[in-house]
Amino acid sequence: MSALDTRIPPPLAGLLMGVVAWLASSAFAQTTLPFPVRLGGAIAFVVLGLALAGAGARTVSRAKTTLNPVKPETATALVTSGIYAYTRNPMYLGMAAWLLGWSAWLGTLAGLVGAPLFVLYMNRFQIGPEERALAGLFGAEFAAYRARVCRWL
Numbered sequence: 001m002s003a004l005d006t007r008i009p010p011p012l013a014g015l016l017m018g019v020v021a022w023l024a025s026s027a028f029a030q031t032t033l034p035f036p037v038r039l040g041g042a043i044a045f046v047v048l049g050l051a052l053a054g055a056g057a058r059t060v061s062r063a064k065t066t067l068n069p070v071k072p073e074t075a076t077a078l079v080t081s082g083i084y085a086y087t088r089n090p091m092y093l094g095m096a097a098w099l100l101g102w103s104a105w106l107g108t109l110a111g112l113v114g115a116p117l118f119v120l121y122m123n124r125f126q127i128g129p130e131e132r133a134l135a136g137l138f139g140a141e142f143a144a145y146r147a148r149v150c151r152w153l
Contacts, residue, residue, distance in 0.1 A: 002124075002125065004125045005125055005126075005128075005129040006069065006071070006072060006125070006126055006129045006130065007070065007125075008125070008126075009069060009070055010069050010091070010092060010095060010122065013118060013121055013122065013125075013126070014095040014096075014098065014099060014118055017099055017114040017115070017117050017118040017121070018099060018102050018114055020113060020114050020117060021099065021102060021103055021110075021111045021113055021114030021115075022111070024110040024111060024113045024114075025103075025106040025107075025108045025110045025111035027110070028108070028110040029108065029110075030108045030110065032106075032108055033104070033107040033108075037107075038104055038105055038106075038107045040104075041100075041101065041104030041105075042101045042102070042104045042105035043101070044101070044104075045097045045098065045100040045101030046097070046098055046101040048094075048101075049093075049094040049095065049096070049097030049098040049100075049101060050094065050098075051094070052083065052087075052090045052093050052094035052097060053090065053091045053093075053094030053095065053098075054094070055082060055083040055090055056083050056084070056089075056090030056091040056094065057091060058082070059079055059081065059082035059083055059084055059090075060079055062082075063077045063079045063081075064076070064077065065077040065079065069126060069130070072129065072130040072133035072134065073133045073136070073137070075133070075134060075137055078134065078137075078138045078141055078142055078145065080145050080149070084149070085149065086149065087149065087150060087152060087153060088127075088145070088146070088150065088151050089122075089127060089152060092122050092127070092152075093152055093153070095118065096115050096118055096119055096122075096152075099114045099115040099118055100112075100115050102114065103115060119152070123151075127151065131146065
């Protein structure tokens, strides 16, 4: 177990990756996309992200289990219905979509760095430890769910 495992809340990790995207976009300025394309892309990805994250949060709340990503071992139910029937991590997928929206708004190729860094960070320091905790709590039920539903898409 790493010192970073589940220690940085995912929204903070997303915000940090958004700052990295902004810094990369500023440092390696290229020709930007036209404003209507930037605005349309930003709105589309942010709306998609809000829908995914909101659906995930609602489903978890209805299951009356924890939404706290820094303490995955406190889960009281394995949520496999609703949006969780299609992706095991809809809230993180929503955050990645927000970062793509931010990248669209920045309008440079360098700005795209945030979303992949977020996915890599989440896979290693958040989702991996969460899945180990869920496997310990729910055993074969979680193994069957993991085999049936993709981590991201």
